Amino acid sequence: MSELSLLDKWRKKSIHNFTPLQASLELTNRCNERCGHCYIDSFKDDPQRTLTLEQWYHILQQLRQAGTLYLILMGGEAMLNPYFWQITKKSKSLGFHTSMISNGLKIQSEEMAEKLLESGIQQVTISLYSLNPNIHETMTSVRGSFAKTMNAILFCQKVGLKVSVNSLLTSLNISSIFDLEDWCVQNQLEIKVDPTVTSKLSGDMTPTRLRASRSQLEWYFSERKKRWVNGQVKASPESSGDFVCNAAKGKCAVTAYGELLPCIEVREPMGSLIDESFETLWNNPSVQPWRDMRLSDLSRKSETGFCEHCPGMAKNEVGDLHQELDFSVMLSEVKSKVSQDLGE
Amino acid sequence: MDLAKIFKRKEGLPWQEMEELALVLVPHSQEAHELNETATFLWKHFDGENTVADILNKLSVEYDIDDKTAFTDLAESIDLFHQINLIDEVL
Numbered sequence: 506m507s508e509l510s511l512l513d514k515w516r517k518k519s520i521h522n523f524t525p526l527q528a529s530l531e532l533t534n535r536c537n538e539r540c541g542h543c544y545i546d547s548f549k550d551d552p553q554r555t556l557t558l559e560q561w562y563h564i565l566q567q568l569r570q571a572g573t574l575y576l577i578l579m580g581g582e583a584m585l586n587p588y589f590w591q592i593t594k595k596s597k598s599l600g601f602h603t604s605m606i607s608n609g610l611k612i613q614s615e616e617m618a619e620k621l622l623e624s625g626i627q628q629v630t631i632s633l634y635s636l637n638p639n640i641h642e643t644m645t646s647v648r649g650s651f652a653k654t655m656n657a658i659l660f661c662q663k664v665g666l667k668v669s670v671n672s673l674l675t676s677l678n679i680s681s682i683f684d685l686e687d688w689c690v691q692n693q694l695e696i697k698v699d700p701t702v703t704s705k706l707s708g709d710m711t712p713t714r715l716r717a718s719r720s721q722l723e724w725y726f727s728e729r730k731k732r733w734v735n736g737q738v739k740a741s742p743e744s745s746g747d748f749v750c751n752a753a754k755g756k757c758a759v760t761a762y763g764e765l766l767p768c769i770e771v772r773e774p775m776g777s778l779i780d781e782s783f784e785t786l787w788n789n790p791s792v793q794p795w796r797d798m799r800l801s802d803l804s805r806k807s808e809t810g811f812c813e814h815c816p817g818m819a820k821n822e823v824g825d826l827h828q829e830l831d832f833s834v835m836l837s838e839v840k841s842k843v844s845q846d847l848g849e
Numbered sequence: 850m851d852l853a854k855i856f857k858r859k860e861g862l863p864w865q866e867m868e869e870l871a872l873v874l875v876p877h878s879q880e881a882h883e884l885n886e887t888a889t890f891l892w893k894h895f896d897g898e899n900t901v902a903d904i905l906n907k908l909s910v911e912y913d914i915d916d917k918t919a920f921t922d923l924a925e926s927i928d929l930f931h932q933i934n935l936i937d938e939v940l
């Protein structure tokens with residue numbers, strides 16, 4: 506069986522078993538960029554609540570016992586956690602597959618990339634918004650960040666780390682997105698372009714003002730279809746058992762203060778992993794609404810086969826996890842329309 | 850096979866067990882292996898401390914099999930683990 510189909514089989518198994526095969530850790534809220542689109546409310550950590558190294562170790566051990574294989578380190582900027590290197594080493598010794606989502610600003614030499622590899626990081630996903638430095642830096646609000654992020658990609662690739670690119674698709678970078686996609690393909694970099702800009706975690710809608718418009722998204726998906734053999738918009742797999750998503754089933758997340766979340770998007774903590782065991786929190790009845798959510802519970806407005814609903818995002822924005830957001834409905838309509846267009 | 854030999858899981862191979870099967874990842878070649886129930890049992894015992902004799906004992910108790918069957922199963926599994934490069938012998 507190929508690696509992908511085996512992983513897919515295990516992913517489905519984890520959803521079915523409620524085993525958190527994937528866990529995202531927000532190692533810190535601190536960051537060295539100031540992206541206008543960022544969902545993080547404050548780039549400061551509350552010193553009263555930050556975790557000690559022993560507490561991070563305790564969390565790693567609990568996740569391992571609970572069945573986590575894939576650990577995703579993020580933040581803020583994960584490398585700004587003072588215990589970053591100890592945490593990666595521990596994750597290696599515990600047998601996790603560890604990856605990191607990063608802006609790359611702290612990876613400014615081959616030695617640093619090598620250190621990441623040796624400490625147990627197996628994959629790095631770098632956030633890059635455009636090949637045009639002005640556009641990238643307009644989004645990150647840090648002058649010089651484009652060159653640093655590009656350097657990070659090159660250093661990581663050079664030492665043999667698996668590197669991929671994340672690009673949030675906004676009205677600011679959509680005009681140059683295909684240059685970036687082409688460059689990634691030429692450089693053997695997987696790229697994920699995500700058009701869904703969420704609100705801040707507090708519900709502040711400022712980042713959503715950067716969302717691409719309906720006509721921009723139609724243009725993007727139509728162009729994609731023309732450019733790439735596999736660029737056709739695909740129906741979202743209306744997941745097994747009619748579940749809306751994987752939150753609190755095959756995945757979970759942990760905040761910088763050790764709170765367990767059903768998913769990085771769902772900001773209702775199940776409790777503190779410092780005060781209670783993973784098992785107690787994971788089996789807490791308060792998680793059930795997230796775990797049980799099925800497509801049939803939604804008063805569906807989105808196009809069949811193109812559900813873009815994220816319960817966490819809906820809860821943050823409108824306070825109701827069942828309500829499909831206008832943006833999600835619009836995105837589903839655009840995808841459905843483009844998938845049906847026969848083209849010129 | 851020398852009963853005093855000791856094997857250990859190769860370093861840097863992430864793995865996880867679910868429903869008594871293990872998934873072992875080989876990051877540098879981007880391969881993944883799913884181990885069957887017996888192989889998973891053995892994999893967990895290749896910890897760099899158990900000797901072949903220790904593992905044989907545990908295998909025959911766990912699966913209620915005679916020593917000869919346990920020996921054959923273990924020898925075949927060790928060959929396979931070597932072929933796919935998942936274990937090292939501790940020298």
Ligand SMILES: C[S@@+](CC[C@H](N)C(=O)[O-])C[C@H]1O[C@@H](n2cnc3c(N)ncnc32)[C@H](O)[C@@H]1O
Binds near residue numbers: 545
């Ligand atoms: C919060 S960042 C943390 C890791 C790191 N600082 C980085 O930017 O890569 C993780 C990912 O979320 C994306 N992101 C940030 N704000 C977002 C938002 N409002 N909606 C969707 N994605 C967002 C970023 O582009 C990045 O790829």
Ligand code: SF4
Binds near residue numbers: 536538539543545
């Ligand atoms: S680099 Fe990441 S965490 Fe920092 S502001 Fe940008 S998106 Fe947010």
